[in-house]
Amino acid sequence: MSQVKPQASPRTGRYLVLLGQDDLKASIRHLSSLAQITIRQRSSTSADALDDACALVFDQIGVAFIRCTDQERSRIAAAAGGNTILAVEPERTVYAIAHASHQKRVVKPLKRAAPDSPTDTATWGIRAVGAEASKQTGKGIRIAILDTGLDLTHPDFAGRAIESRSFVSGQPVQDGNGHGTHCAGIAAGPAKPKGQPRYGVAGEAELYIGKVLGNEGSGGDGSILEGIDWAISQGCAVVSMSLGSPVQPGEGYSAVYEGVARRALAAGTLIVAAAGNESQRPEFIAPVGHPANCPSIAAIGALAEDLSVAPFSDGGLEGNGGEIDLAAPGVDVLSSWPAPELHHTLSGTSMATPFVAGVAALYAQADSNARAERLLKRLEDGAQKLQAPARDVGAGLVRAPGAA
Template sequence: MANGPMDRRAFGEQPNRQGAPGMGQGTEYTGRYVILLDPSNQESGLNALRSSADIASVERVRGSEAGNVAELLERPDVSVHFEELGAAVVEVRPEQRHALVTTAEAESAIIAAEPERMVYASPVITPQQAPTEFYPAFRSDEDVVARHTRAEMAAAQGPAWDEQRWTWGIQAIHAHLSSLTGRDVKVAVLDTGVDTDHPDFAGRIEATASFVPGETVEDGNGHGTHCIGTACGPASPQKGPRYGVACDARILAAKVLSNGGSGTDGQILAGMAWAVARGARVISMSLGAPVRPGELFPQTYEKLAKRALERGVVIVAAAGNESNRPPDIMPVGRPANCPSILAVGALTKGMMSAFFSNGGINGQGGEVNIAAPGWQVHSAAPGGGYQPMSGTSMATPHVAGVIALLAQANPNATAHDLVAALKSGAFPLMLPIRDVGAGLLQAP
């Protein structure tokens, strides 16, 4: 991820969002709530909130609409209802929050209600800058790697790989040996956008949408373009080795994090709803926020992931990069810690867990499900170029690409079938299941 200015929220200063009252130092919330509705009775749930909690005017988002969703999510006088997923992001006055929670507990048409969190990718953190307190963040992989020593990085290189024709990651998962290409399978990547003019993506981008106010889908960061390249880069790039897994897959690019790496739960949910409506078979989310040991997974993300699975969509997410091996291993972050979302750990070139890769130390969904290459991964960069990046963010799109290959091989497979095939095809590693789950990702 491109280095940017220090985000003051990482050190507890008040966000600059209009209409988010009650924001204090160290807070992680926007002041809004994410509401999960009974999909068969959505209007009843909204009506209950209107009458008891006096929620703001509700704007509906239907199907694959993108339009002015980003701006609606920023307005303090509007709540946004995503019919596709049966979820809403609601504005509520501080004095009405208790009534909202009470109504949510009593109303059968409301499945869950959780405060919306601020999410953002942190800038470069040096040992001197690292905050001593816990603040959840959608964190840049490169920032975490930058904290570590040259000796650690050298140890991660492992044996030499000949990368003239294929990147080491493509070789490690045997994608270069597969006859499958992901043809006609739609892969959605929710991130910082995409370089729509990159020659390697020509004719491959099915649709784009930005859910970030005031920003187009163009990637001014680099993280999103890199992840899209790993999942869907071409068999014969303009320059250098093949780096993409599903070379003929159709690309759905949703910008849910700004060029500076910041966003909200609502923007990510908007991207999920858009991707499902657009017919994605897999949604790749190389983003996340750290959680404490023992912390439960977010109910809204879990329920929505279940609904996506029922519609044939697999969601994969980065396990997170807060660990400092040895000895510190941090738990899988959110939303990858949801039972219905595949959590992806990162491997080095030496087939060891990357020192930053989080582990499955929390139960109830907090497991690592599978591991993939996540060290010095070569992929696309904005401006038509290429760059290496490291992190569980880089491992995740490898998995998304393989799911596209599996979907091509069996177009009638359910999402559960695809997940089962993915796990059963993994190569067992002599590493703790806590760190790598089923093992090393393998292309069919």
């Protein structure tokens, strides 16, 4: 079986700097002296609107996002590896993963029709993960969905207390794409949506919507990291990221994202991310994409209704973090969609990821000590073993607590 060689993700010309957190102020001063730049706090501007010759610092995760000259970048890179400047990387462009190269194959509008039978009260995905059988609802647990936003007027979310923030300059949280609304619905849509089978896992979880991708479905690493910083500051137990960019076979993971993910775990926040849709099975399998290939981020693969691996789902071809951790429903998945359609069926590892986030919220509600690494272990221990190799499904199909 051959491997696909995906195109490299475009760079934006801006840079990410992982700062030492033992003395963050000293790290910031060192960065400022190296690059002769003005330091701004996250609250004063957004990452994608960053001016030249300045840096935006995300305090929770200890990352600076900068524009600088090549000479300044060289000075910063030369200082990397010490106690103040730990890593320097170019910013990549990232994408809503269901809108990747296989869009025509994996995105399908929902045909408006009644459920197949009177007993079909939930989608196949909800049944597969056992959400209906669980006593937990996600109540009191905060889930961050970092994506294209949410249709804040959607009737399925009426009356819900939803916190939201846009990290995309000039665009409100309101979802002009649909991808974010779909993912939010899978993770935490209502248990009894009007006129539709149940499609949401944790219907009483508290939603934190971070718009980190523009309405066209793309954005930069800076906005993603800004969203993670915000989610940690809000006390979110899980961050769901159905986004990323392809990597070359043999390419390593981002040291900046890995540092951020470790700091998130230390703060009690688990990050789950879509593995990517670049495979064309059985001809070839693409490696898990960025940033899901980081060791401390849970990479999620996609399954079809018969629990076979979805043909587009990327696989764990690389060690040291490039493995799949868990799998979840990712083919023909019904969820919410912006008006006027209100509901759509999509396919992708983007859909599998919020299933895991929703189930994580159920485990977090069931056990107040299940956070960060412990939460991931609960997910893995409770997963249903599958016939597919671990490189494609990790620990197996994610299953809700209490599911038979």
